[in-house]
Amino acid sequence: MRHLSFPKDFLWGGGLADFQAEGGYEESGRGLTTLDFVTDGSHTEPRRITYVMPDGTKHVQPARGRALPDGARGYLDENYYYPSLHAVDFAFHYKEDIRMLAEMGSSVFRFSICWTRIFPRGDEETPNEKGLAFYESIVDECRKYKIEPLITICHDEIPAYLADHYGGWLNRYTIDCYLKLCRALFERLGSRVKYWITFNEINSLNGYISLGCTRYDDYSRYVGAHHMFIASALAVKMCHEMIPGSMVGAMYASSPCYPLTCKPKDVFKQMQVRRRTFYFSDVMMRGYYPGYAKTILEEAGVTIPMEEGDEEILREGTLDFYSFSCYRSTTVNENTVFPIKGLEIMSMDTNPYLETTAWGWPKDPMSLRYVLNEVWDRYQKPLFIAENGLGEIDKADENGYVEDDYRIEYLKEHFKEIRKAICLDGVKVLGYTMWGCIDLVSLGTGEMKKRYGWIYVDMDDKGNGSKKRTKKKSWYWMKEFLESGGEILAQDDDPLIL
Ligand code: BGP
DSSP states (O other): OOOOOOOTTOEEEEEOOHHHHOOOHHHHTOOOBGGGGBOOOOSSSOOEEEEEOTTSOEEEEESSSSOOOTTOEEOOOTTSOOHHHHTTOHHHHHHHHHHHHHHHTOSEEEEEOOHHHHSSSSOOSSOOHHHHHHHHHHHHHHHHTTOEEEEESOOSOOBHHHHHHHOGGGSTHHHHHHHHHHHHHHHHHTTTOOEEESOSSGGGOOHHHHHOOSOOSHHHHHHHHHHHHHHHHHHHHHHHHHSTTOEEEEEEEOOOEEESSSOHHHHHHHHHHHHHHHHHHIIIIISSOOTTHHHHHHHHTOOOOOOTTHHHHHHHTOOSEEEEEOSOOEEEOTTOOOOOTTSOOOOSSOOTTOOBOTTSOBOOTHHHHHHHHHHHHHHOSOEEEEEOOOOBOOOBOTTSOBOOHHHHHHHHHHHHHHHHHHHTTOOOEEEEEEETSBOOOOTTTOOSSSBOOSEEEOOOTTSOSOOOEEEOHHHHHHHHHHHTTTTTSOSOSOGGGO
16 A cells, blocks of 8 residues: 655645634724625525615615626615624734644644735825734744745725725726735735735636626626736736745635536536636636637627737736635536626535535535646646635534534545645645634625634624634644644545555
C-alpha cells in the first residue's frame, strides 16, 4: 500500500468574510455597503433588501434573483434586523480569535476587506487611516503566530455610494475605484502579505448586492464581469510590481456538477453548465475569452463593451492560482435551464447516492478531488481550496461546548480526498481554509444557526448573546490532526490507494 502524506508546506487554516464576521459598524467610521441593507432570513424565508425610491417611498423585496426599480437606493429601516452591521463582532474579538486559530496549529487565515472601511464612499482620493490600521493590525496578529494572511480584496459587496451614484460594476469608473483600494492595500500590507484574491465567487455575482446595479439579468452579469476581469488583471499587474513574489488568484464557486444519467444529452448539458463557471476562470487564468463565450453571449443577447487595450490588459494580467469554494455537488440533465443569471447552478435534481445537510446541500467528499483534478487539468496552475466546510445546527451545552462529531467526519472525508488529489493525481494544492472557522452569519440565509466553525460563538439569529467564543470538539480534533501532520487520517479505506 502506498503511504499518502500532505506536503510539509501545505497551508491549513480557516476563513471568513468581513460582512459576516466583523461588525463594529458605528465605531469604525466605515461607509455602508450594499450588503448592509440585507435583512436576516432563514432556510424557508428569503433574505430581503430594503430600499428607498427618489420620491421617498420605502420598499422591501427578496434580496436576490430580482432587479430593483430604476433609481432605488439601499436604505436601513428601523423595523428590520441587518446582520452585517454587527455580525459576530470579529472587529472586537480578532486578537482572541486569531490566537485560538494559532493554538490549533493554523498556518493560514483568510479574511476579506470591507471596502468602505478604507474608502467609505468608494470614490475618495485618500484612504481612511483607521480602516488601514485595522487590517494592518489583523495582519500583524497573524504574523505574530507565523500565520500566512490570505486576503480577499472584494467579497460579494460594493460601497453603497458607488452603487447608488455610479451604477457599480456596470460603470468602468468602478475599476479606478477598485484599483485605488488595491494600491492602498498593497502599499500598507504588501511587505507582510503574499497571497491575494481579487474577487470572491466572481462567477456567482449579479444585481445590487454584488455588482451595485439595479439590473439583474444577463447583461448586468456579463458586462459587470468584464469590468471586474479588467480590474482583476490590472490588480494582478500592480500587485506583482509592488510586491515581488506575491501570488494573486481569484475565487470561483466551483462545486462540480454531474450528469444525471449517461444519456449523451445529459452528459453534454453537464459540459455546457460547467462552462458557465469556466467562462469566468478561462478569461482570468488564460487571458482571453474562450471560443464558446461567443455562443453564451449571443444566446444572452449581450455584447461585451470591449475597449481598445482591454485584450492586452487581460493577456498581461493572468492569475497565479485558482482558488475556489466547493461544499457539495449538483446534478444536471438535458432539460436543465440556465435560470441562473448570476447564481452558480445549484441542484437541479436530487442525487440519490448522497445524503444532505439540514440545509439540503448534498455531502460529497469526492467532489473535492473531482474539482481539484478538473481545474488542474485545465490550467496547470496551483489551486487553493478557499472554502469548504459543513454548515449545521450545533447544540452547545451550558458552557458553549459543542460535540460536533458530524463536522469531524465531514472534514476527515474531505481531507482524504484532498490528499488523494495531491498524492495520487499529482495536483498542486497550496492550502485549505475551512469556511466560517469562527461561527458567523450565513450569507445565503442570514441565520446564525447555520454554523460552520471550529469555534462556537454565543449569538442567535437576531444578534442576541454574549458573543463568547468556545472551542468545539472539532477544534480539538483539528489540533490533533495538524500536530500529526495529517497522519491521523486512515490510509486504507479506498481501493485506489492499494
Ligand atoms: C459562499 C460565500 C461565503 C459563504 C459560503 C457559505 O458562497 O463566499 O461568504 O457564506 O458561501 O454559504 P452560506 O453562508 O449561505 O451557508
